[in-house]
Every structure is written in structure tokens, then in C-alpha cells.
Amino acid sequence: MPTTLAILASAQALITDPTWIFFVVLGIILLAPLLLGRLRVPHIIGLILAGMLVGEHGLNLLSRDSSFELFGQVGIYYIMFLAALELDMGSVAQYGRSGLKFGALTFTIPFVLGWCSCRYLLHYSTLTSVLMACIFASHTLVSYPTVSRYGMSRNSVVVISVVATAFTTFAALLIVALVEGAQQPGSSVLTWVLFPVKCAAYVAFVLLVFPRLGRGFLRRYDDGVMQYIFIMALVFLSAALAKLAGLEGLLGAFMAGLVINRLVPRTSPLMNHLEFVGNALFIPYFLIGVGMIINVRSLAGGVSALWPMLILVATGILTKWIASAIMAWQGGYDRNGMWLMFGLTNAHAAGALAIVMIGIDPHVGLMGEETLNGTMLLILCSCLVSGLATGKGARALALTDTTPDENRGSYHGKCLVVYSQEDTVSVMTQLAILIRNPYIPDSLMGLSVAYDDDSNEGAGRHRRGQKLLESAQKTAAAANVRMGTLNRLSTNLAGGILHTIKEFDCGEVIMCLADRTAGTPKSSLGPVIDNVLRGSHREVMALRGIVPPGTLRRVIVTIPPKAEYEVGFYKWLEHVCRMGEQLDCHLDFHAHADTLPYIRGYMQNKHPSLRAGYKPMEHWEDWLALRNETGKDTMLVVVTARPGFISYQTEFDDLPYKIHIYFSHTSVMLLYPDQWGDPQDSVCVFAPNGSAVTRRPRTLKNWLRQFFTQ
Template identity: 40%
Template sequence: MTILSATMPIVTDPVLIFFIVLVIILLAPILLNRLKIPHIIGMIVAGIAIGPYGIALLNRDASFEIFGQVGIIYLMFLAGIEIDMFHLKKNLRRGLGFGIYTFVIPMVLGTLTSVWLLGFNWLTSVLLASMYASHTLIAYPIVSRFGLTKSPAVIITIAGTIVTVLGALIVLAIIVGIYQTGTFNTTEVLWLLTRLVIYCIIVVYSYPRLTRWFFKKYNDNITQFIYVLAMVFLASVSAKMIGLESVLGAFYAGLVLNRYIPNTSGLMNRIEFVGNAIFIPYFLIGVGMLINVKVLFASWTTLYVATVMSVVATLCKWVAAWITQRVYKMDKIDRSIMFGLSNAQAAATLAAVMIGFKLGIFNEDVLNGTIVMILFTCTVSSIVTERAAQRIKLNLLTETANSDKTGMSKIPMPGNYKKNRTLITVSNPVTAPALVDFAVLMQPPFKKKDSELFALHVRNDNSAGSRAIGRNSLDVAISTAASADVKVTAIERYDLNVVTGLVNTIEERDITDVI
């Protein structure tokens, strides 16, 4: 039995398929919150249950192929665009160190265990070890939900991810070349690296210039959102055309566009919303639909291979995180985050095993064992990351509470702790969106709950035209703030002139900042 066989699905209507997926995305978090199980596991388990190897309610058709591929690209793009570039530069050396550890250790241990325990030849063993070395940031939405994307351990893991994926890609190219030609082709590997360098130079040179021009010329929210998605998928397609993984292109596009999309902007809010609401859950459900739990009982050989693969892949990632923690003198909780994020196998692993199976390098036992390994590592990754993220968040809250009692904060926070009451003066609907966006960016993330925004329009006549302009200006301000998940209180005021109305409003509302 292989993962390539399946029964006919019960549901084939596109509308009903999409409805079922939306119901899963809606109910999985609600039900799993009560069981204290990470949402990601729920999505994968739901995919197993409704997929061709469960009750066969749905088949993994073209929609799951498309949305699943978009989901993993979106996931890597979010990882790149949410990185704080200051902290990335600060932790780049450690990130590269972790990347080397989490690539070399699985390559060495994976190759040796495949030869000694599974009895494979050296060529098959090296390719199998490269699957252990790569990983997918399946659990990244968990740390994002806890607001830990700027944590050093998270940034180190993301930097290490690029090292492992790129390394696994190079190993795959070498092994396929040796298998097809019988010799190691140094020229092909050097040409791949040359294409990578040229690709990076073109993107880093063209994307910033084009983005600055586009954002200056077009300030419509939807237009900017579509532009960003187009640039991300252009980078992904271009990466695939030169022999790289599309996820590398998406991540690199996120890094390049990082400075042009602030984390607290309305555009960033829309990007995160679409990805977390549709594309990423679709990808996770699609991963679950690939998993055939019955293969565990197909034969003792399959069970043995699956067990060895799962244990070795998990052990290698833990050892890499442990060594990184010891070398760089990090906390144990940081080790848990690095291990949790780097343990999941999905995108690159699936690509490698399918190529190896089609070429005849892998047999059916490895193919089925890979699917079991994906389920096992994704489950471990989600549970470990969720628990570690909760502990880090709890520690941060405890430190904040202690600092409030002692008056000495252990967490550096700019500015004072006075409640922010920001007044935005809007005169017409054209300039209102830019002023609101600027006001939202001015709010420190840790003080959002203690901040209030007011939009003020002052008029000195009661004509219908003046009233319409004022009401429209305030409506636009409220709508712009809502797109960034921020509440704005509208104030329409009649006064002698704008200055008088502004000064009186400042005094009446105890305003601290005026934009």
C-alpha cells in the first residue's frame, strides 16, 4: 500500500468543498482550545479524517494543490516580513551557526543510521539524511499568535531554516546528478550557486525601487495588497525557474519588502489576516490529506522504517538545538523554541521524497515512512512550540508585573507609561487615510491597549456641503483604522475656526498627542 492510492471522494461540488474547509477552519480552534491542543494539529488531523485515507469525504484535488502551495509560500513570506531587521542583524551569526548545526548533524547521523539500521546504500542514505536536515516552519503561526516573532530564538531558527533548505536543495541536486550520470558534477553545483547570487542581486536591487515608486503613486489599500502578493509570487516563480525552492524566493521577498510594510500598518494587518484565515489553514489541511495512517499496519518493515525515520529526525533536531543553546549560552526555553520550530518536516521533505521515489532511489517503505514522519514531527513541533511560547509569554508578563511594583523595568520600553490619547485632525477624505496610518504607526505595540485615538473634523458653517465633507472625512478615518484593527472615536465639531476647535478639543479630551 502506498500513499498514491485512494478511494473516490464523496463530495465533488466546489462550493460544498470550500464550505467544508471553512467549517474546519472555524471549528478546529474552538474545539481544540478546550482540549488545550495546538490548532495546527487540529488542521492536520482534520485533513487526515476527511481526506482520501480517512472517510474519503474530500479528495486532494487541484484546489488543495493550489491553496496548499500558496499557503507554504505565504508562511515563509510572513516569516520574512515579520522579522525585525535590527534583531536579525544582531542574531545573524547565531542564526547561521544554528543553521550549520541543524544541517550537518542530521546529515551525519541520518546517513549513518540509514546505512547501519535500515541497510540502505550510501547514495540513498545521504538523500534520506538531507530530508532530516531540512524543515518547515509549520509552528510559526503559534509564535506569531503569541507575539514572539522578535524573540532571538525565533529569529535564529528562521535564519537557520534558510541554511537547511538551501543545503538540502544542493544535496538533492548532487544526488540526482550522481544517480543519473554516475559522477559528481561540480560545474552544475557551481552554476546553481551562481544563479542564486544573480537572483539575490536582481531582487534586492529592483524590488525596493519598484516598491517605493508604486507606493508613492498608488495609496489604495487593495491595490497595494495585490501588488505585494504579486511581487511575492514573482519572486517564488523566479526562484523555481532557476532551480531553487519557491519558499526561498518567498522568504527573500519578505526580507526585501520588510522595511516598506511596518508591522502595525493596515497593509500588514491585511496580509496577516488573509494568510492566517485561508491560505495557511488550507496548506495544513492538505498536509493531513496526504497522510495514510493505515500504512503503519501494512507491514513490519514499513513500521520499522517509519519509526527509525521519525526518531532520528526528531533526535537530530533536538541535538542541534541543544548544542546551539550550549555554545551561545542561551536559556533552556530558547532551546525548546528552536527545537519546536525546526522539528517539523513538510514541504522540502515531500519534494525530496517524491523526486527520490520517481527516480527509484527510494522504495515504497521510505515513501510511506516519510508520511508517518511528517505527522509525527508536525505533532511534536506544534506541542513543543505551543508550550514554550506560553512559558516565554508568561515570563514576560511576570517581569512586566514585577517592574510595575519595583519601578524598574527589566524589559526596555521607550517612552513613558502615561495613557496615550492621540487626536487626528482630518479636513477632507483625501488626506484622512495617510494621517490615520501615521497615527497607528506612532502607537507603541505594548501600549495599544492603553491608547485611544480620536479623529476630529472642525467646521465653522452649517451648510450641507460642509456637513457632508466632515462626515465623509470621519467615515474614511474610521474605516482606515478598522483595517488595522484599531478603534477611532469620531468627533465632529462646530467652532469659530479650526484652531479654536482644536485647542478646545485638546483640553476637553485630555489629549496627549496631536497629528
């Protein structure tokens, strides 16, 4: 009687034409979630069941050919890579100890109980029992896309589970590598001596080279296709190097995600491209391929054939549940947290497939048809249970999690981005996506204002503005963010911006901090920005970005004394926190000793996982010393104030000049917070740039200083 392996090798599928094969696969990816979604079956399970239906052991429509092996391998790597890429590294640092504790539990309990059940109940050999115990101990984040859809990827339970996944996967595959090496005829003492050396060299190379290589490439090239190909090349290079070191490629993909994590902001176009391609093609291909391997007909072989499979399935699922229950009890998590933890760590797919394929390899010869069928049934049942448990836990936690109102800041209006230069469109749009309020619809708006002088030049400027807005919309759409646009003509540029702020109730404005020209006063940011500041008390951010925001590693924030008394204090602080959270970079706050407790308290209550430092700055003039701490991978945020308000200082008058002289090498944002009252200054509508009729008040000392230094 032919074995399952022989059937897999000799089956002839009904559909062999590549075009029709790809069409059927796309049809499954499209229709399986839609049809089974009506039955409330998770789409992950639907794809596995669809693979069983069309595979060799079902209707035999498709064979698991090289395309499924290739795309499935990419899908396995993609799952591990995205799991690491979507990690909040601040949360990992915060919950890393708990994650390692859970990893030790969810590895040790299944490994020990699994080895005992295989050795004493099923009477497998010692090494075969070790391989099966590694299958029980390891798990794959198959249901992680469900967590992402509920927006729970940074929840503490999810972070702990992902850290535990890294631990169990590494430990299990390390043991498998040792067993495989012991079975190889060419292994020697030198092989075992070199193994830890190769592993250490691999880890050191990835940690030291990949971040520098990635940051340099992403700074130099902003084309979305090139960035995507580059990131994927790093992932597969890491996987290939891991295999050379004697590890599994899964660990290499996960390692690549960890080191690239800080280079790809969560809401960036690059992140959207990575998730889209993986979730639309590679991961579904992998899940369909898993279903095609499962031989349901083996269940009809009688009690003698069914008993070992039931033992394997029960051991694999129950041991993971025991570990999750113990961790939830010790960590103080409720029932929903336990179900989510169990769902994420219960699915045996990628690691189990890798281990069983190693076990049935003729050079190893530790597994046969019984263990193969049992493992395939374990994959099916564990994925079914994992999808249901993850969906139940994630849905319940999402409903009971923190309400959006607690994190909206002091004002809920649109974020208005004013475009004037072509080379700044991408950076300004990416930054606006980072700081916008994600809890309100249509929170992003682009504006271009052209001077209307009734000439052909005015029409040309209007067309140029439309091109800028189209480019901004493409950048926002690539990040899956909707941006409204307005291209208007005005006899006064600042007036056009101010009218837009009022008409569309914009809460904050981002403008380009242009290079200074000869004859510009030291106190001026340019006539347009100056008059927008005079004509509105909404938050204004004047930005000069020299590198894409995703390549920033640190944000330095300087705050003047008494800034906590301004009405917009917590609003701009929330914007800075959103930027740090999305970029996963370090925040350094330099402020007066009386102001720092307010900042630290807000950070601990609202953003406890953010990496932040708090340094007292007794005198405002000390902020100039920060020029020695800044570089291309740093952004300097200077919080200032409009004249006449409580945190305003006369030293603010020459801020634009000092920024130009001392900080030309770094990205800079001058931030003017929301402030009380209505502006009293008027704007002259007859000047193209809106030169104000009134000027900001200055002291005699300040006037004399400017007179003699200009």
C-alpha cells in the first residue's frame, strides 16, 4: 500500500497550467474569507480549509508544486518578519522580562510533557520524542494578522506573546539543529565548536551592519519600490546567513524585523507596502499550502491510526493552554488576556513544518508517516483553535481597552499642511501623518496658495501648486491615509492660509521653514509664516527636514520656562509623543526643573513605553549647547511662544537666525503652541506675502541690539 509520501510525490492534479493555477489561488484568497466570514470562521482557517479542499487529499485540483513551496517559504518568513517589524520596541523593553518568563513557561511545559507523552505513551525513540517535543514547544504567529486588524499589536499581552515566540522558536530550532547535526555522518567535534562561533558572528553582523546599511539607503533613495525591494533583500539575506550559521531561516527573518524595526515607522508608506504585499499574496499562499499537505483521509484508518494523532493534538494544544493559564494567573491578566495569549502561542505551523520536514529527511530518518500525519493534524487543529481563541481575546480586549478620547489632546481639528516647495512635500506629509489625530476622520488636509496677480505667472503658480498637492496625496495614500486638498488663489498668501484655517477649523498647521535670504531680519521666519503666527493662535510648526522622518533615531525637545502654563502645552506634547511612538525613537526633553515634572507625569500616564530622557535646563540660553548633540539622524524641536504670552522671552526674537547659523546640519521644527485669545494684528491684503501692518512688541534693549547687529 503506498505511503502518504509516495502519494504526495505521484499525485497528478487536474489543473496544471500556471495561468489557471494562479487564477484558482487568487480566487481562493478572495472568496474563502468572504464565504466563511458569514459563518464567523476566521479567514486564516478558511484558507487552510480551502487548501485541504483543492489539494491532493481533497478534490485534487492543484498539486503542491514548486510555486507553493517558494511562495509558502516567503510567507513563513513574512509572518515572522512582520511580527518583529510591528513590535513596539519600547514595549518590548518594558515587558521583555515578562515575555522571557512566558517564553520559558510555554517552552518548558510543552517540551517536558510532550517528550513524556511521545516516549512513554506512543513509545517513540528518544531523539524522535525530542523532535516532537520541539514541535509542541515551538509555535508560529499564524493568527497575528487578526491582532493587527483589531489594532492590538502593541498591547502588553501581544508583546509578551511575541517575545515568547522569539524565545521558543529560537530554543526549539536550536535543539533541532543539534539533533540534525548529530544525525549527519560528517559531524565532528569541530562542527560543534564552530556552531556557537558562527551563531555569534551572524548575530553581531546583523546587529551592526543592517541598521547602518538600512538607514543610509532609506535616506538616499525615497522611491517606494526600491525601498520595498531593499527591505525584502535584507530579510532574505538575514535568513540565508542564519542557515549558513546552522540556524533556521525563520530566526533570520525575525532577526531582520527586529533590527529594521526602528527604520520603518508604523504609519509610513513603506510599512503599508510591506503589510499589503504579505497579507495579500505571500501569507495566503503559505496558509493554502499548509492545508494542501494535510491528509484527512488518514483519519479513516481506524482507532490504531487515530490514537497517536489524538495524543499529539491533545498534547500540543493542552500544554500551551496550561502555560498560558499559569502566565495569566501570575501576571494578573484577566480571562480575555489569557485567551489572547493562548491563541497567539498555540498555532503550530511554520516551526512544526520545518521540524517535521527535517525529521522525514532520509539523512535524519527520525520520523515516518505516522508522525507526519499527526503533525499535519496538529497544524490543522491548532490553527483552528488559535484563530478562534485569538479572535475572541482580541475582540474582547479591544472593546475594554483605553477609550480614544483619553488620547486626543486638547483640540480635535484637522492637521493642515501648507506646501510651497517640491523637495519638501514628502517629508512634510510623512511628518503630518505621524502627528495627526488618528481617531477622527479626514484629519489631514493639504493646502497650496498661489498669488493671484491676474497674469500667466499666477496661472502657472496655480498649476504648480496642484502638482504639489497631487504628490502629497500619493504619499498619504501610500500610507493608507486619506488627505483632502485645497488649491487656492489669493492676493495675500498668509491671508489665504488664515482663511483656510478658519473655514476648515484646522487645529494645527505645518509649514516649510525656508532658507534665509540676504536682508532677512534675525527675528523673521519669512513674511508668510510671520503673518500666519500673528493672524492665528492655533499651533504652528515650521519644519525644515533634511532626512525622511523614518531615519530619525532621536528627537531633542527644548522647552522654555513656564511653558506648562500655556493652553496648548499638552497638545504639542501629545504631538511629540505620537512622533516618538511611531518612529520608535528616543525623546530627550530639555526644560526648566519646574516644567519637567509635568512632562514626566504625562509621559508616564499616557505613553509609559516611550523611551525618554529628562534633563533640566535652568537658563534658556543653554539650548545652544545642543548643537554638539545633533546630527542627520536627529530632529531638534524648539518650543517657543508668541509675543505677549506667559512663556515668551525676548531671546526668542533671534531664534530663526540662530537656527540658521548653528543648526543647519540637522532637522529642525520651531513649534508655536495653541494660545488663548484672538489675534489682534491685522494683515495687509495688498502685499503678496501679507506684510503685517502692525509689528510684534519689542523692548528698547532688544531694539538696540538688533539695530547694532544687523
